[in-house]
Amino acid sequence: MRVLHFVTGGFSGATQVAVDLCLAAQGEPGMQTLLVLRRKRNTSAARVQALRDQGLQVRVVSNWLHALTVWELRKIIRAWRPDVVFAHGFSDHIWGRRAAVAEHVPRIFHVEHNSRERYTARRLHQALALEPYTQASIGVSEGVRTALVERGFAPQKCVAIPNGIALERFPDSLLGQRWGERAAAIVMASRFARQKDHATLIHALGALRDRGLTPTLYLAGAGSARLRRKTEDLVHSLGLREQVQFLGNVPDLPQRLAAAQLFVLSTHWEGMPLALVEAMAAGCACVASDVLGVREVVEHGRTGLLVPHADVAALADALQQLLRDPAQAQALGLAARQQALAAYGREHMWRRYCALMDAPVAHNG
Secondary structure, eight states: OOOEEEEEESHHHHHHHHHHHHHHHHTSSEEEEEEEEEOOOOOOOOHHHHHTTTTOOEEEESSSSEEEEEEEEHHHHHOOOOOOEEEESTTTHHHHHHHHHHOSEEEEEEEESSSOOOHHHHHHHHHTTGGGSSSSSEEESSHHHHHHHHHHGGGGGEEOOOBBOOOOSSSSGGOOSSSSGSSEEEEEOOOOTTBBBBHHHHHHHHHHTOOOOOEEEEOOOBHHHHHHHHHHHHHHTOOOOEEEEEEEEEHHHHHHHHHHEEEEESSSSSOOOOOOOOHHHTTTEEEOOTTTTTTTTTBTTTOOOOOOEEOOHHHHHHHHHHHHHHHHHHHHEEEHHHHHHOOOOHHHHHHHHHHHHHHHOOOOO
């Protein structure tokens, strides 16, 4: 079986899911995968080569004109002849499915990665017009599946498959140190994007300082240079420069997570946040915005704390609670790790995708 994944080359969560699915397929006899990235500004040759170094076949297509994207992808499909195409994320799933339909790919799947996307009436019409040719629309959480149905996608074709992570990156040996040996610091691993709410976290850090608590905050991730500069300006204006470190992309994220007690996901909306699951697997005490996609992952009071969206005081209160009660923080971190190991492994996700590929082919329109 030949399986092609088409996804943004922006190295977002959607990109990582597509990469992980390709990596999981490497252990399957008789299966070949091809990852096709839609070029973005941060689709560097080095990042593409890093994927190839993991044994993946990777191709890159243009981004600046949708018709050209579809044309280039059609050429790849025609030459490689996949049995299955997974088209990931908005609006890439439209262009990926268009190319697959035009080249008569037998099995076509749409993967939606966020509960909120910028669907205009025209884009929604384009997406729904491809539904007769689509075997299933996959939401990466139950919340995303619900959002698809609310937009008009056929309920019987919408399924939820939660994202998974490579749990082997978080072995027991990584968490060998005692809780007290982990820094009483905060990590947020997230790209700088409209979706993420770094500002609320920075303001909450300022509120903690006024209460006599000065934890270090590590911000990992790249993304928009403009939004990063805006966050840096906010840090400077609040006098928090000595407490906040901007790390950019980090190759050793599991180790950095395992060295800190607290993780925060401050966000406006989510699909199914990989960074949060990774922090859980690393045994961090997690505090996250109570939004769709997140509340499916964190059980408030057992595997983490949920706080109202964009509520500075509530986020500061939750962080203060854990900083002043390390026993509670440790218990939350332990429960979070157990939940991640039990429910969010990459193999769980892969087997459910395999079940879809193995299902009888629906008649296309």
